[in-house]
Amino acid sequence: xGWDDTFSRRLVGRDLTIGVIGLGYVGLPTAIGFLDAxxxxxxxxxxxxxxxxxxxGENPGDDPQHDDLIPSKQGENWKISxxxxxxxxxxxxxxxxxxxPVNEERLPDLSYVSLAGEAxxxxxxxxxxxxxxxxxxxxxGVTREIWSPLxxxxxxxxxxxxxxxxCPERFVPGDEEHGxxxxxxxxxxxxxxxxxxxxxxxxxxTSGGVTYVGDIEVAEAAKVVENVQRDLNIALVNELARIxxxxxxxVEDVLNAAATKWNFHxxxxxxxxxxxxxxxxxxxxxxxxxxxxxxxxLITSARAVNSAMPxxxxxxxxxxxxxNGINLSSSNVLMLGWSYKPGIGDPRETPAEPLAEALxxxxxxxxxxxxxxxxxxxxxxxxxxxxxxxxxxxxDIALLVTAHDEIIGLDWTKLSNLANxxxxxxxxxxxDSDMLxxxxxxxxxxxxxx
Amino acid sequence: xGWDDTFSRRLVGRDLTIGVIGLGYVGLPTAIGFLDAxxxxxxxxxxxxxxxxxxxGENPGDDPQHDDLIPSKQGENWKISxxxxxxxxxxxxxxxxxxxPVNEERLPDLSYVSLAGEAxxxxxxxxxxxxxxxxxxxxxGVTREIWSPLxxxxxxxxxxxxxxxxCPERFVPGDEEHGxxxxxxxxxxxxxxxxxxxxxxxxxxTSGGVTYVGDIEVAEAAKVVENVQRDLNIALVNELARIxxxxxxxVEDVLNAAATKWNFHxxxxxxxxxxxxxxxxxxxxxxxxxxxxxxxxLITSARAVNSAMPxxxxxxxxxxxxxNGINLSSSNVLMLGWSYKPGIGDPRETPAEPLAEALxxxxxxxxxxxxxxxxxxxxxxxxxxxxxxxxxxxxDIALLVTAHDEIIGLDWTKLSNLANxxxxxxxxxxxDSDMLxxxxxxxxxxxxxx
Numbered sequence: 087x088g089w090d091d092t093f094s095r096r097l098v099g100r101d102l103t104i105g106v107i108g109l110g111y112v113g114l115p116t117a118i119g120f121l122d123a124x125x126x127x128x129x130x131x132x133x134x135x136x137x138x139x140x141x142x143g144e145n146p147g148d149d150p151q152h153d154d155l156i157p158s159k160q161g162e163n164w165k166i167s168x169x170x171x172x173x174x175x176x177x178x179x180x181x182x183x184x185x186x187p188v189n190e191e192r193l194p195d196l197s198y199v200s201l202a203g204e205a206x207x208x209x210x211x212x213x214x215x216x217x218x219x220x221x222x223x224x225x226x227g228v229t230r231e232i233w234s235p236l237x238x239x240x241x242x243x244x245x246x247x248x249x250x251x252x253c254p255e256r257f258v259p260g261d262e263e264h265g266x267x268x269x270x271x272x273x274x275x276x277x278x279x280x281x282x283x284x285x286x287x288x289x290x291x292t293s294g295g296v297t298y299v300g301d302i303e304v305a306e307a308a309k310v311v312e313n314v315q316r317d318l319n320i321a322l323v324n325e326l327a328r329i330x331x332x333x334x335x336x337v338e339d340v341l342n343a344a345a346t347k348w349n350f351h352x353x354x355x356x357x358x359x360x361x362x363x364x365x366x367x368x369x370x371x372x373x374x375x376x377x378x379x380x381x382x383x384l385i386t387s388a389r390a391v392n393s394a395m396p397x398x399x400x401x402x403x404x405x406x407x408x409x410n411g412i413n414l415s416s417s418n419v420l421m422l423g424w425s426y427k428p429g430i431g432d433p434r435e436t437p438a439e440p441l442a443e444a445l446x447x448x449x450x451x452x453x454x455x456x457x458x459x460x461x462x463x464x465x466x467x468x469x470x471x472x473x474x475x476x477x478x479x480x481x482d483i484a485l486l487v488t489a490h491d492e493i494i495g496l497d498w499t500k501l502s503n504l505a506n507x508x509x510x511x512x513x514x515x516x517x518d519s520d521m522l523x524x525x526x527x528x529x530x531x532x533x534x535x536x
Numbered sequence: 537x538g539w540d541d542t543f544s545r546r547l548v549g550r551d552l553t554i555g556v557i558g559l560g561y562v563g564l565p566t567a568i569g570f571l572d573a574x575x576x577x578x579x580x581x582x583x584x585x586x587x588x589x590x591x592x593g594e595n596p597g598d599d600p601q602h603d604d605l606i607p608s609k610q611g612e613n614w615k616i617s618x619x620x621x622x623x624x625x626x627x628x629x630x631x632x633x634x635x636x637p638v639n640e641e642r643l644p645d646l647s648y649v650s651l652a653g654e655a656x657x658x659x660x661x662x663x664x665x666x667x668x669x670x671x672x673x674x675x676x677g678v679t680r681e682i683w684s685p686l687x688x689x690x691x692x693x694x695x696x697x698x699x700x701x702x703c704p705e706r707f708v709p710g711d712e713e714h715g716x717x718x719x720x721x722x723x724x725x726x727x728x729x730x731x732x733x734x735x736x737x738x739x740x741x742t743s744g745g746v747t748y749v750g751d752i753e754v755a756e757a758a759k760v761v762e763n764v765q766r767d768l769n770i771a772l773v774n775e776l777a778r779i780x781x782x783x784x785x786x787v788e789d790v791l792n793a794a795a796t797k798w799n800f801h802x803x804x805x806x807x808x809x810x811x812x813x814x815x816x817x818x819x820x821x822x823x824x825x826x827x828x829x830x831x832x833x834l835i836t837s838a839r840a841v842n843s844a845m846p847x848x849x850x851x852x853x854x855x856x857x858x859x860n861g862i863n864l865s866s867s868n869v870l871m872l873g874w875s876y877k878p879g880i881g882d883p884r885e886t887p888a889e890p891l892a893e894a895l896x897x898x899x900x901x902x903x904x905x906x907x908x909x910x911x912x913x914x915x916x917x918x919x920x921x922x923x924x925x926x927x928x929x930x931x932d933i934a935l936l937v938t939a940h941d942e943i944i945g946l947d948w949t950k951l952s953n954l955a956n957x958x959x960x961x962x963x964x965x966x967x968d969s970d971m972l973x974x975x976x977x978x979x980x981x982x983x984x985x986x
Contacts, residue, residue: 226783256797264798272793299793303785308793311776312800318772319801321834322765329821329830333676335753343722343749343758347706348714350762351769351801371779380779384771387837 093283096178100124102287105177107170107202109136111147111432112221112255113183115266116291118155121164123290128173129166137168149259149430170202174209179217179287182206183255185362186222192369194225196232203233207240212247217280219251223363225370226307251275251284252302254309259361260430270294274305313367314385319353320364321388324395327355327533337533338515355533357487357513358395358437360426365392365435396437399513399532400444403485406530407450410507412482415449418506420481422496423488424456424464424471431458438487442469453479457492483509489516498525543733546628550574552737555627557620557652559586561599561882562671562705563633565716566741568605571614573740578623579616587618599709599880620652624659629667629737632656633705635812636672642819644675646682653683657690662697667730669701673813675820676757701725701734702752704759709811710880720744724755763817764835769803770814771838774845777805777983787983788965805983807937807963808845808887810876815842815885846887849963849982850894853935856980857900860957862932865899868956870931872946873938874906874914874921881908888937892919903929907942933959939966948975 096102102125106117109131121127131137139146143158157164167173174180184198199222210216220229229252234244242248252274258264271288273296275281281298288296299305323341330337337355345352359365368389375382407417426436433439433456442452452469455478464471472478475496484501486493494516502508502525510522511530519529530536546552552575556567559581571577581587589596593608607614617623624630634648649672660666670679679702684694692698702724708714721738723746725731731748738746749755773791780787787805795802809815818839825832857867876886883889883906892902902919905928914921922928925946934951936943944966952958952975960972961980969979980986 226780226785270796270798272796274793294798295796297793297796300789301785303783304789304793307780307783307785307790311790311794312797315769315772315794315801316799318768319765322768325831325834326761329825329828329832330676330757332828332830333753333757333824335676335751335757339750339754340757340761343724343747343754344761344765346720346722346745346747347762348720348744349766351765374783375779378779378782380782381775381841382779384775384834384837384841387834391831391834 094286097283097286097290102126102178103128103176104287105130105173105180107180107182107206108184108198109140109146109166110183110185111149111259112257112266113181114147114152115149115155115257116181116183116221116255118152118157119266119291121157125290126163126176127165128176129164130168130170130173131166132168134168137166140166151260151262151265170205171209174206174216175211177216179219179284180206181219181221181253183221186224186366186370187362188366188369193373194228194370196224196228198222199224199228200232200236203236207233207236207242207248210242210248212242214247215249216247217249217251217284219253219284221253221255223254223309223313223367223370224306225310225374226303227374229302229306245277249275249277249280250302251280252305253284253288254305256309256312259432260427267292268294271296272299272305272308273297274299274302276301310367310371313363314371314388317359317364317368317392318385318388319351320356320359321391323353323355325391328398331533331535334535336531336535338531354515356395356437356515357399357441357532359392360434360436360438361432362435365389393440396441397444399485399511400441400448402530402532402536403445403483403511404448404450405536406509406511407483409536410509412507417449417483418451418453418479418481419445420478420484421452421454421469422484422486422493423490424454424459425488425490428489429458429491431456431460433459433463439465439468441487453481454487455493456488456490458490478504480504480506482507483511485511486513486517489514498522498527502526544736547733547736547740552576552628553578553626554737555580555624555630555656557630557632557656558634558648559590559596559616560633560635561597561709562707562716563631564597564602565599565605565707566631566633566671566705568602568607569716569741571607575740576613576626577615578626579614580618580620580623581616582618584618587616590616601710601712601715620655621659624656624666625661627666629669629734630656631669631671631703633671636674636816636820637812638816638819643823644678644820646674646678648672649674649678650682650686653686657683657686657692657698660692660698662692664697665699666697667699667701667734669703669734671703671705673704673759673763673817673820674756675760675824676753677824679752679756695727699725699727699730700752701730702755703734703738704755706759706762709882710877717742718744721746722749722755722758723747724749724752726751760817760821763813764821764838767809767814767818767842768835768838769801770806770809771841773803773805775841778848781983781985784985786981786985788981804965806845806887806965807849807891807982809842810884810886810888811882812885815839843890846891847894849935849961850891850898852980852982852986853895853933853961854898854900855986856959856961857933859986860959862957867899867933868901868903868929868931869895870928870934871902871904871919872934872936872943873940874904874909875938875940878939879908879941881906881910883909883913889915889918891935891937903931904937905943906938906940908940928954930954930956932957933961935961936963936967939964948972948977952976
């Protein structure tokens, strides 16, 4: 048999069916993207609420970018279901975009990858040659370690009945310039032809370019390394934000000066990093490398620095309260922002949570103002979520956690009038200190001498 | 007295005398740069050989870029001397560019800064208003800590008889695009007018832009942070170069894949970092921060990773030799390159030295081929320096340390014929493995499974 160009021909003719397992913040825009690129798409989510909303043409998630994109009804080109076995047999390519969180012990939880794989493989017929692509972030080796035994157990032959590949999602939630249709992608596959076919397929989804990088493990490692590098560079500016105030220097002045150098990378210190990738992925690599006996001191140290930031900030806040003669156990802290990132309401893996925990441990009462956060995902009993500015109660110090537009643009005079003490701590270095001081606020800055 | 524009007017008229203390790899091009910009220049170096060479219009150093620039004779615009007291009284601005090495205990050696300061200040007259600028890399606080007491001791008044400032050199030896006439600069000075005057002065030297960044300490900190960030990012790829081979993955494949992401910073792993800045400056900050009780775990960890690389590579080499049945104690290792950087012959702070030490400790004999290194600066008794290709003796493994053009372009067939065993370890990932394998070499790569 010569070079098999069936896939290429069908790709050109858009005569391929793409399945997407998991219609969350990655899967949904991906499914819609491939639909818009002209392919038949089959979407699966185990959450019935998601499928119900989508069936009505409604956006099941909190990313407003998708609002206008949801197909209004199903048809030959767009079918959705809670049942994997119903959808997968149609598919030529199945993309798995399920979550890979870390558990309480900071170990990767691969149960979703495993369950989704089992559901997919048990729906694949012999000789179908279905390509199954994992997009979730994992450590190097996971795709094969988790999926190959499942394939075998189900009596399928890899490279014949089914092909495995890995293509990490790289998009930035809430960032229109780096959505699934813009970001560069990498594809890993043991079989070069599969890798090149997938490269051509993803090329119809994104304008950012797609590279076949070799084995599955290379693509898995690349994804983790991207986030590890980011974690490390943020950790550096966070460590510097602890060092320079002690020396009487504002870290932001230093970083601005250094940033005039052509090869300096400008990162900003803050109350901590959140989200599904940066604070999570390093643990994946750490766990895998440790198990193999490789050194992980630096990556581990970076993670420690970043995960200590909420506690450090809580200490600063306590210090400021005490300095101002305020009893911690009768104090109220107004956290401005709760989600991990400006412009989005996702409260998972937010540094606001350990920060609130530390404040509560100090005896403070905490209210968190965040108009974007959905109360259903707010931890119970820890703090009070305030979504409406008018419901903010008197407080002793305001603490900027997330630089939402809705927070930067607050009525600071009104807020000051509401305050028992007009103290504010800018944990993201985004506020106009001069303006606030003119309005009577006493301003403290993360990374500057207190 | 209103705004004093004397300096500005004299600057425009090039009616200023600039002194440069220390005519080494920073001071010499700086002095010549200001001469070419039209100023009167006074150069001082305590090394008589340097002044003697310059007096003859000869290049005293090893940077061939300066060859054609040395003024052929002295005159009103260009005077040089070993005597600070002879030159400084003429000067309006004195730039101090002396070395700031670290000592055996990895503590900063500030004796040159102190001695140069004492010599300069004792040559400054009362009311002269001389501006004295330190350019050497130091930790935040050094300029004032070392110099202010000297100024006071000599009966001078800061802000009247003498003004202190800091403007870190940032240029890259051997890199024509980042010489003293191209790089962006930052100026720190407690007195804003002095800072802005110096900004305007340095603007005549470099096309890269000059920023007044505030206090001396901010500029000092910026310089250190630039190098700390570089050290950290190199440390990450070096740690990854230790992790991925254990997982059966080549780190370069991973970094190339990750580099397709828009915000990834591509650094390369190697046998270790050298030079006067990156492996040195972090210790400055570590020492200062530690003394002040600030956390330094991350920076320290990065330094540890990078400084362990020569030993790691020596272990790899020993492993390969043993695997090939070669007795370490009768083996000969040919190091290809000795200086810390391609294209320059400077052997100071080169990782080649601890690498050779580790190999010698294993019992290996070491010859180092580096046509650029001056034998006078080569450590005695450790290895044999070979500057001429024809003098290379038979060896058991070649080990690429520095990617000089003269090394990449070696006659690899001839070298293979000379070898007892045609083994080669590429410690910089710059060689063409396929080509070498075709010529009969067995190629090992830093960061790839052995």
